[in-house]
Amino acid sequence: MKIKAHAYGSIAFVERNFALIKRYIGWELVFLTYNIVNALAIGLIGARLGKEMVLYLIVGAMVWGFLSILFHEISESIAWERWEGTIEYTFMAPINRFTHLIGNCLHAVTYGVIRSTLILILVVLFFGISIKGANLPALIVILIVSGLSFVGLGLVAAVLPLLSTEKGAYATHIFEAVLLLISGVYYEIEVLPIWIRPLSYISPATYTLRAMRAALLHGAGFGELMGTIVLLLVIGIVLVPLGIIVFRQAEFYAKKKGKLKRSG
Amino acid sequence: MKEAVKCEGLSKTFKRKERIVALDNVSFTIPKNEIFGIVGPNGSGKSTLIRILSTLLIPDNGHARIFGYDVVREYGKVRPLINRVSVDAAFFKGISAWENLRYAARLYGLGGREAKERTLDILGRLGFDRKRYYEPLEDLSRGMQQKIAIARAFFTAPMLLLLDEPTTGLDPRSKMEVQGFVRRAMSNDGLTIVLTTHDMKEAEALCGRVAIIIKGRFVALGEPAALLKKYGKTNLEDVFLEATGREWQEIEYED
Numbered sequence: 001m002k003i004k005a006h007a008y009g010s011i012a013f014v015e016r017n018f019a020l021i022k023r024y025i026g027w028e029l030v031f032l033t034y035n036i037v038n039a040l041a042i043g044l045i046g047a048r049l050g051k052e053m054v055l056y057l058i059v060g061a062m063v064w065g066f067l068s069i070l071f072h073e074i075s076e077s078i079a080w081e082r083w084e085g086t087i088e089y090t091f092m093a094p095i096n097r098f099t100h101l102i103g104n105c106l107h108a109v110t111y112g113v114i115r116s117t118l119i120l121i122l123v124v125l126f127f128g129i130s131i132k133g134a135n136l137p138a139l140i141v142i143l144i145v146s147g148l149s150f151v152g153l154g155l156v157a158a159v160l161p162l163l164s165t166e167k168g169a170y171a172t173h174i175f176e177a178v179l180l181l182i183s184g185v186y187y188e189i190e191v192l193p194i195w196i197r198p199l200s201y202i203s204p205a206t207y208t209l210r211a212m213r214a215a216l217l218h219g220a221g222f223g224e225l226m227g228t229i230v231l232l233l234v235i236g237i238v239l240v241p242l243g244i245i246v247f248r249q250a251e252f253y254a255k256k257k258g259k260l261k262r263s264g
Numbered sequence: 265m266k267e268a269v270k271c272e273g274l275s276k277t278f279k280r281k282e283r284i285v286a287l288d289n290v291s292f293t294i295p296k297n298e299i300f301g302i303v304g305p306n307g308s309g310k311s312t313l314i315r316i317l318s319t320l321l322i323p324d325n326g327h328a329r330i331f332g333y334d335v336v337r338e339y340g341k342v343r344p345l346i347n348r349v350s351v352d353a354a355f356f357k358g359i360s361a362w363e364n365l366r367y368a369a370r371l372y373g374l375g376g377r378e379a380k381e382r383t384l385d386i387l388g389r390l391g392f393d394r395k396r397y398y399e400p401l402e403d404l405s406r407g408m409q410q411k412i413a414i415a416r417a418f419f420t421a422p423m424l425l426l427l428d429e430p431t432t433g434l435d436p437r438s439k440m441e442v443q444g445f446v447r448r449a450m451s452n453d454g455l456t457i458v459l460t461t462h463d464m465k466e467a468e469a470l471c472g473r474v475a476i477i478i479k480g481r482f483v484a485l486g487e488p489a490a491l492l493k494k495y496g497k498t499n500l501e502d503v504f505l506e507a508t509g510r511e512w513q514e515i516e517y518e519d
Binding site: 093 | 276278311312315318319320321322340343344346347348350352354355356357358359363366367368369370371372373374375400416
């Protein structure tokens, strides 16, 4: 009975978020078009430098696209609930916060995989790139494992709109922008100023990108990638519970200060 | 457990630009199967009290128990027993009534078919045109949205229903339909309702007992007839004047 209730609880968020996507399908097409064009434009920057460079840049655009979808969908689902005023109803429902947040993450991962796959197919077709030598199973494993760590970051970021709808949304975007700068999305982190580099080492995106490029460009095997996969797994295992704990603390604070109401 | 709600010394202060005392040492008990009315102007503490009972706000002092469970420490046991309608029908306005209600149903562990049957039954009794069930909520009138909010609260079969100004802003017909529905719902064994309202006549007509709240304090509490008798008045607006020293219309105008 409890498992059924948890399953229904998690499905609620998946269904609701896909219903919202369907309702605003026009905007979804706009964002998808923008992402595709963005990935193509970034790929074209490397066109004169050879196919490997194109692929290097496309991996950056792809991974960044996937990770930012996860990050956005999780944190913005909370922001959206704040805007609509429904968060009080979600919070007073008899589901625990784990079920609630996992439901949002489940939607984000599903949606992210669908969108990223679509973009990857179109980009590969556009450039006529062969990925025959790539280690695709490793690519999938890295995507899943890194998704876990980004879900954790998304959960931490979701705290911001919980506490302040508008200012929280500003802060979430700044947080995301910093990740883009430090993670070596379109360049090696060695080109960053030395004082920024320590930040690169704590971003899971840095390791995701390195591993995905190794698997896609050089066909690196699982043995070679195992260290990074384990590292990403550890980051995810630490960040997801941490994100849920931080969210619960923030919920307690919001309930203490009366910040859950629509105008709060 | 005879009491549906028991509050003792509830206090809540908000620190905004200035210190706002929302609730000031409020104590009361509501037995099962009663409609308990709370009347007062905007900012008097009605919604703060409802939020505390809804497990959405933690009081600074005092305790609130619902069917014996503490709303702060045992919120997990309280939540399956309660539901709420607030003055603003909070929904995802871009999606349909059905999609919103299906979402709510899942949160309460209900399946889609069961949710549809129950909500269509309630909406039918509220005079809602079922053809509009699949339209985005943003295309529906305020009255229709509020009826969906009422269906959302009732279809989970709560034992305690917190109605926070459910008829504010409704047209007279919708108001009557909602009031009639609430009255009929009370025949359900064990249902208890806390109703906050601006409408003194509504409180008088629906509630077993009424509390008048102003600046976070209950200044009068009793059966409507007993309050009228105690203050020697013929309506609750005059009782309000007597109990608070202020005209009800004057406060409504200020709000």
